Amino acid sequence: MKTNSNSYTIIYSVILVIIVAFLLAFISKGLENRQNANVALDKKEQILYALNIRNINNAEADKQYKTIVEADEVIDENNKVLAPGSIGGEKDGFKLNSADFKAGKLALFICNIGGQKKYVIPIYGMGLWGAISGYIAINADKSTVYGAYFNHESETAGLGAEIKDNQKWQEQFKGKQLFKDNDPKTIALSVHKKIDDPKTQVDAVTGATLTSNGVTDMLHSCLSKYMKFLSDK
Amino acid sequence: MALFNKQNKEVFASPLNLNNPIMVQVLGICSALAITSQLKPAIVMGLAVTIITAFSNVIISLIRKTIPTRIRIIVQLVVVAALVTIVSQILKAFAYDVSVQLSVYVGLIITNCILMGRLEAFAMMNKPWPSFLDGLGNGLGYAIILVVVGTVRELFGRGSLLGFQIIPDSFYSAGYVNNGMMTMPAMALILLGCVIWVHRSFFYKEEK
Numbered sequence: 140m141k142t143n144s145n146s147y148t149i150i151y152s153v154i155l156v157i158i159v160a161f162l163l164a165f166i167s168k169g170l171e172n173r174q175n176a177n178v179a180l181d182k183k184e185q186i187l188y189a190l191n192i193r194n195i196n197n198a199e200a201d202k203q204y205k206t207i208v209e210a211d212e213v214i215d216e217n218n219k220v221l222a223p224g225s226i227g228g229e230k231d232g233f234k235l236n237s238a239d240f241k242a243g244k245l246a247l248f249i250c251n252i253g254g255q256k257k258y259v260i261p262i263y264g265m266g267l268w269g270a271i272s273g274y275i276a277i278n279a280d281k282s283t284v285y286g287a288y289f290n291h292e293s294e295t296a297g298l299g300a301e302i303k304d305n306q307k308w309q310e311q312f313k314g315k316q317l318f319k320d321n322d323p324k325t326i327a328l329s330v331h332k333k334i335d336d337p338k339t340q341v342d343a344v345t346g347a348t349l350t351s352n353g354v355t356d357m358l359h360s361c362l363s364k365y366m367k368f369l370s371d372k
Numbered sequence: 373m374a375l376f377n378k379q380n381k382e383v384f385a386s387p388l389n390l391n392n393p394i395m396v397q398v399l400g401i402c403s404a405l406a407i408t409s410q411l412k413p414a415i416v417m418g419l420a421v422t423i424i425t426a427f428s429n430v431i432i433s434l435i436r437k438t439i440p441t442r443i444r445i446i447v448q449l450v451v452v453a454a455l456v457t458i459v460s461q462i463l464k465a466f467a468y469d470v471s472v473q474l475s476v477y478v479g480l481i482i483t484n485c486i487l488m489g490r491l492e493a494f495a496m497m498n499k500p501w502p503s504f505l506d507g508l509g510n511g512l513g514y515a516i517i518l519v520v521v522g523t524v525r526e527l528f529g530r531g532s533l534l535g536f537q538i539i540p541d542s543f544y545s546a547g548y549v550n551n552g553m554m555t556m557p558a559m560a561l562i563l564l565g566c567v568i569w570v571h572r573s574f575f576y577k578e579e580k
Contacts, residue, residue: 148440155447159454166458170465177468297409297529297555346552 188288189274264357269293287312299350414522418515429507529554
């Protein structure tokens with residue numbers, strides 16, 4: 140067979156591309172449900188991590204989430220409830236992503252841990268190389284942090300990625316105050332290299348100044364959208 | 373033809389040592405620097421590259437006689453890209469944690485020079501079985517170096533291996549400090565240089 144002619148080359152490449160395209164489409168469609176289930180489960184686990192429930196397996200995480208979350212509300216910046224959510228929240232606030240967040244639809248997870256009411260707020264921001272996100276759990280007083288979890292897409296392993304991998308770093312957020320002197324005007328919770336106010340400031344990750352700054356910006360820009368909700372006590 | 377005759381053994385074993393893709397051919401350095409700051413991603417990346425090199429070698433070897441010479445590189449690239457996408461999709465569905473940890477690096481396997489190098493230099497002119505062994509050998513040769521560099525960097529840069537703390541707390545209270553330089557890619561290049569140096573002085577006799 141003459142494999143150097145123009146027509147052979149063109150037909151060959153067309154057939155190859157069609158085969159590969161069908162194969163990839165088929166595999167992507169076939170695995171879609173499993174992948175979506177994984178993403179949803181991962182989100183549930185992140186919310187549980189923010190509530191300091193760690194080291195549990197997937198099945199248990201699914202079960203715990205159902206019992207802990209009382210509602211996944213959607214509110215707007217004026218603290219008006221747009222959707223009431225449901226027990227074991229998977230329908231309203233749970234479905235929202237960063238685009239909805241920018242459009243002013245704010246998710247609010249109302250949780251119950253051993254009889255105590257906790258609020259979990261999702262936050263979205265930019266790190267050094269890509270998007271970062273997280274969940275902040277707040278006590279019923281709407282000013283004390285109960286726990287925090289951060290996630291990233293492409294920060295450097297060992298440096299910026301520490302915001303996700305280093306559990307001890309995340310635990311530093313426990314007990315911090317959102318506002319300076321408990322005055323709900325501006326968010327004071329932030330990440331700093333040098334700490335002046337240990338009540339609201341968290342030690343930055345060594346060697347990851349820009350990612351740490353990204354976390355601070357994310358906390359400020361996202362939590363201030365919840366200002367009406369947080370000051371309404 | 374015997375499956376493990378002398379020639380095939382040679383094909384499999386030489387990239388592990390005397391013809392190692394990183395130490396001797398100096399291919400795939402970029403990813404070796406980027407993902408070795410911890411041991412676990414280094415191991416997973418090594419395995420992923422091994423699997424993809426082996427199977428893309430087999431596929432290219434099977435269709436090698438039909439490939440038009442003028443577009444052979446494009447054909448190789450399409451095969452590799454398709455395989456990488458499939459592996460990444462499977463990881464997302466069945467090993468979500470691992471796929472999150474490797475994030476962008478899985479996609480970067482496509483640009484790993486080892487793959488293109490082996491496809492062009494070996495699979496285009498050999499039968500499927502030797503090509504499979506060649507891909508396996510080269511992938512493992514790459515993985516070994518990744519594991520060595522990853523071990524040193526995680527041990528001295530963070531005092532742990534695979535996330536478990538190795539250097540005891542008493543060392544830290546006695547004044548021992550983790551070497552922050554180890555977590556930087558620059559140190560990986562220096563370590564890699566040392567590995568190549570040691571390897572050459574022991575095994576590799578340059579022809580005079």
